[in-house]
Amino acid sequence: MKVGIASFAHIHAGGFARLLAAMDGVTVLAADPETELAAPGEVRGKDFAAQLGVEYVDSYEELFAWAPDKVVVCAENARHRPLVELAAAHGVDVLCEKPLATTPEDGAAMVAACRAAGVRLAVAHPVRFSPAYLAVRDAVRAGTTGAVLAVAGANNGYMPGARRRWFTDPELAGGGALTDHTVHLADLLDDLFEGSPVTSVYAQTNNVLYEGEVPVETAGLLTLTYGNGAVATIDCSWSQPQHHPAWGGLAMQVIGERATVEMDAFDQKVHGFSETSRAGIELPYGVDLDALMLRAFLYGQGDGPVAVPDGEAGLRALRVVAAAYESARLGRTVSVG
Template sequence: MKVAVLSFAHVHAAGYLRLLSRMPGVEVIGSDPDTGSAAPGEVRGRAFAEERGVAYADSYEEVFAWGPDAVIVCSENARHRPLVELAASRGVDVLCEKPLATTVADGEAMLAACRAAGVRLAVAFPVRFSPAYAAVKAAVASGDAGRVLTVSGANNGSMPASRRWFADPELAGGGALMDHTVHIADLLDDLFGDARPVDVYAQTNNRMYEGEVDAETSGLVTVTYDNGSVATIDCSWSHPRSHHSWGGLELTVVGERATLEMDAFDQSVHGYSERHRQGLELPFGADLDERMLRAFLHGPEEGGMDVADGEGGLRTLKIVAAGYASARSGEPVAVG
């Protein structure tokens, strides 16, 4: 199987190249011709691929001439659409980094292009492959927790510094609200099944990293669903730069019979390095990115989780769009 990584702009590109290059029966190639958004000192392009020991193509045309079976789009958010449409025009399945796009119109166009071409569009939401989430989902599905009343979620982290475009509203589509709301919104999209979001109320500010970036760095989003559940999502870049980990995702689900709590990245040992004068995090749990890639390339395991599809990615994007509209107006905004 031939798999190509299109663009190295996203921080996950390095991990995908590493994981793909280790998978039996997978040939991998990367291409990163659009490096204009890179900050001084950022390693991109051919040098990035050579550091990871993978083949490199100077252009996307060269990639598709190679004949990939699937591609993974890791460009800046605003550049997802042209790469997805390019892959669709060549009849190649796509795994697109989250969020699906920066506007609902772009997301809808991407879905339409993939439908017309008969190719699969998936969105990179690895947290749905967490064993902790699987336990929460099983408790809700079995009825043990009772009807879900409220959900409180936090997807916090440091402001992405290794790729400066994450805090560029034009290329990223926003800041923390765009970056971190969608992971929990995807979990709820899966957890609630056919239930759909009704309206969103959000507040954002730039108190953290004030003066460093133009995008919002803090946000709190409240989503009401048509099954009566209400969810709050803390999407802030609230971890200090000295924090021992890049971020985390926690979820508390309050049901009529039980309260369920999960931490998607709690399988790790925390300590302190005297040599480096900083905190340490040594993970030992499941690699969620690897599980997601295997599901995308080979299908879900028996009884296991599948990748999020383009329709689900669009639904989470609509929550984000309503959140920005609410933050501007100060009022709840209907979804869709």
């Protein structure tokens, strides 16, 4: 199978390339021509491909002339739409990094283009594959928790602008921490509630954590009301210290009529302390969620419990983000259109 990687802009692009190249029967070709906005010291383009050990071409035209079977789009958020539409025009299934786009209008156009072309549009929300999340979902759907009354979720992490400057560019990224870290939990709740819609959002944001360093919000808190009556909160802050051994995490507490269940998607680790370095250490042993997601994208869900979210799911999460920004701007609860 021939898999193209369109852009190395996203932090996850390198990991995706390595995982794909290691899969039996998969050949990888990458293109990353739009590097003019990279900060000094950011390794992109042909040099990054050489580090990864994958073949490289200089343009997206050459990438699609190679006739890939699938394409993974890892461009800056604002550049997702043209690349997804290019994949659709070539009849190629595409996996797009999250969030789907920077505006619901662009997201809807991407969904429409792929539908019209008869190609699959998937969105990179790998946390759906977390065994911890699947255990929570099983408990809810089996009735163990009873009806879900409330959910408290947190997706915290490093401030990613330290690795890729565009993450803190409001035009290229579409925002800051709210854009970056709302969609994973919004997607999990979309799946957990089996598509029950978000009816309203209240959000507050600030830039206390990196005041004066970046022009976007670095912390946010959302309250979502769902059509099924549940209320959820999402902490989407870039609050993980840069010196911490882990990038961050995603945790969720689901409160039901009969029971409360909790999950931490990335805490399959042995925690300890190194006397040599006089610092905390974490040794992960859990499954690689990106690998599970990529395999499901390439070969389908099969007998697995979950599929890669489609473009419609990505668009629903994007509409939550758009409503949250409107709420933060207006200082009141807003409806989700």
